[in-house]
Amino acid sequence: MNAAVFLRRGATVAAVAALVLAGATACTTEAPTDPWAVDGLPDAALDVMNQDRYEHATWSIAVHDLETGEVLIDLGADRMVEPGSFAKSYSAGAAWLEWGPDHTITTPVKRTGEVTAGVLAGDLVLVGMGDLTMGGRTKDDGGVDFTNLDHNDANFLPGSTLTPQDPLSGLNELAAQVKASGIDSVVGDVVVDDRLFTGTLGGQAVTPTVINQNLVDVMVQPTEPGEPAGTTLTPAVSPWTVTSTVETVEAGGTTDITIDESSHDGEVVLSGTIAADSEPQLKVYAFDDPATFARTAFIEALGRADVAVAADPLATNPGTELAERAEVDTMPTVAELESLPLAEEVTYVMKISYNRGAQTLVCRLAVERGDSECDAGMPIAGEIWKDAGLDVTGAALIDGSGLEGNYVTPANALQIQTLMAQRPDAERWKATLPVLGVDGSLAMVGADGPAAGKVFAKTGTLLNWDAFNQRFRLATKTLGGVMETASGRDLAFTIIVTQGFFDDLDGILDANDDVGAVTAIIQQAF
Template sequence: MRRLTGAGAAIALACIAAPAADAAPIGPVPGLPAEALPVMNQPAYGHSSWNIAVRDAATGASVISLNSDLMVQPASVVKTYSAGAAWLQFGPESRVTTPVKRSGRLTRGTLRGNLILVGKGDMTMDGRTNADGTVDFANLDHNDANEIPGATLTSGNPLRGLDRLARQVRRSGIRRVSGNVIVDDRLWETSHLENGPVTPIAINENLIDFVTKPGRVGQIATQTMMRPKVAPWRVISEVRTVAADGRTRIAVSSPRHGLVVLSGTITANSGPVVNTYAFEDPARFARTAFVEALGRAGVKVGADPVAANPERLLPSRAATERLRTVARLRSLPLREEATYVLKVSYNRGGQLLICRLAVAAGSSDCDDGLAKAQQIWAAAGLDTDGAVLKDGSGLTGNLVTVENQAQLQAIMNKRPDAAAWQATLPILGVDGSLARVQANTPAAGRVFAKTGTLGDWDGFNRRFVLPTKALGGVMDTRGGRRFTFAIVVTNSIFPDLQGLFAANDDVGKVAALIQQGY
């Protein structure tokens, strides 16, 4: 793996020792349980800085402070700033509504005009909704499948929202569209992250999923599933099955629009392997998927279903808003979207919430959502000088102090909806990116915190580097106290990718020792 940015690790493995370091070990820290020092002084952290801030939520008193005023990269802990700002601005029960508009005249079932699907920033488009109305997620999400082994898929239908809209279009009396089908994705200008575009319309998080199973050694592996199936996309598998002592390495490429090629190897004893392809034109993909959904609902469309999105045919945004609405799709409540973003560390989802804040500020430039977030947090009492944010997901370049993160969690903890906010965070040893961290300890289920990871490959020494491993949230101590906290370790070094999981467990172990120590 060449680069991993802003992801939350979900699987904890045994710690892997790195080459010995010459740095002086960390001595006793006031308030920090002595049992944490052997964890923090492992060779992998010999050139690292440990940064810890713990405060009593009831009194605000500092419990532990170690390098708490130093700026460090928080990685995906940034998502607490973006999701929290959206929470404060819109409210946890708020929803967005995606409409389908029509232009022209409807005569005897034929629409002599266009259907327009207007993107409003619905994060899941009903593709992740459980029967009870909660969001469905896998502890290691498909968004990280190409970088982190072990991703799984949820059971929902990514096209469900489009199918619901298409059936409403049919019920409105439209049986045939003589014009075109257009996706209006002008709500904000596309925001580009390192791992894909953030757009007002997103189907299956703007990904196509593939699941590969091994075959016989020496033969091409079995490519068992492509999801969702939308024309003209198809997959060719060139993945070869190798012996059990080999390595699973699957690369994803697209030589041309509509074709994905999987190549590499998979071991004979491997379980199903999930990979994804992030399509470059979400509006075009959504248009084709919607045309196909209309067909399934009994609405015929004369226009080419796989053509590029004809955005040139759109009227002005104001004129589009005035057109008749023939279908509507309500999103999940914000609390469920925040749950998805925070539990699995969904990068594009964190940035999408910043884009929504920009729109609330009257802008189509997502960067303006950061300024809006600063205003929201400052009004809530956060010392925003303790944070430097460049995006809403936690990629390289963001900076905060651990004291600032602990303060943010204290602000959320004082709100009437504090329990709902807490429920969005990964739970130590239970779910999300902390599902297998300290799972068999007394602290499991009592620490609620967002993870953060920045990882890279040291080509000079051929080893794995973690510029940041972070954790920020709240904990209920063994003695019945409530703490807000943040822990960040910087610049740890491991022989390979497994160090990501080891560091995740080590930071979780320090949190668990604090939880048990009080």
């Protein structure tokens, strides 16, 4: 019998371990000296794993030494489990292997017709290329900016905030270049060419044109008790408005704000309450027509650059009127926007766990190999990893973001980190991962502990509602990456717990802390 244990805590973690160890020694004359131990796993970690909330949970752990390859912990490492957003390591990693961390893409603006005395007797065509940030998250030093609780999670996690950059910066830069090219007015139309690839993720379109992550942000500010709350819309693009019935209540009162189902493109509808002493609360709406949003935003940017456009800025994007894509590619270019390097895009995807960003990288892989269907990118990612030496049969993936339906073995997840750690650009890859107690999705985990700043790992979470018992079911909580141990060793690791149960959402944050605590205990033990 394999001494690795697939832990399902019906009695206790230790009890199951004892049964397996007993079976493993049935053909020998020697009994294990410690029937409660799991090879390599400190007892303190078992204390965390044996909490009541994990009574029906399964823990799987794989740890090995990056220098020697020595297996330090193997606890159900070969069993398939759902990794949640850790799957982004596979999609972002495939893009990294394919192009390298310095790779960039260029978003062009093309023109039809001729320019005479500053007048374009034709159209401007903004060609979407899958740039994840379009200049809207670029810091002064050229790196990508993010917040530890990013706006992508604003409707689920309180405390989400915005970066200070203007999400329309890239469009403003393109508009300025159009003006500098000698175009003062456009007689024809402005069109967004959104045909580079097509795909969906979780019921939402994954598109080649991405402005503000295809979200509108609404910041809700408290006023005086009994008065309507204040709201600020970002980015401010016509015809978008906010309809809010959010009321400010007394200090210490309930803050509970929702985006109503009646919201639709052009209007965000909010309801609820906000306490007078509350911090501003961020909510987001994912719009349904990114191409039309980008078209209006670009026409408004052209106006700010003193380029007049005759076409209706609020019309639906006339993408069906475009020439064939090959013909568009040959048209004169009047403006170009270079993306951030791939290392910065991957940093954004990994630090904040940006689902559609990860899937966009899969789409770009498909396009690289001549296919416009995003689904074609997943087998391509598999081929890339296989060529890199990964045992791809240890993973069964359906998307690049980590929604339900993806499965990996902890050992396979560990192998990914091992392969990346062997590359010349290993430190740059490691820098894209959230850091325990420092930033991204691990900023608040173990911040005061001795392992803070020593663990670099991708998180993963899948959460469901147990209507039968009116509680939350933690389908998956994952942490996988690399660590620098207390003794100076470099380890790769994966920790996955499935099927924990919690009374409220705060319990899910506790699960994040628990997996972080197990990681920190291992980091200190080796």
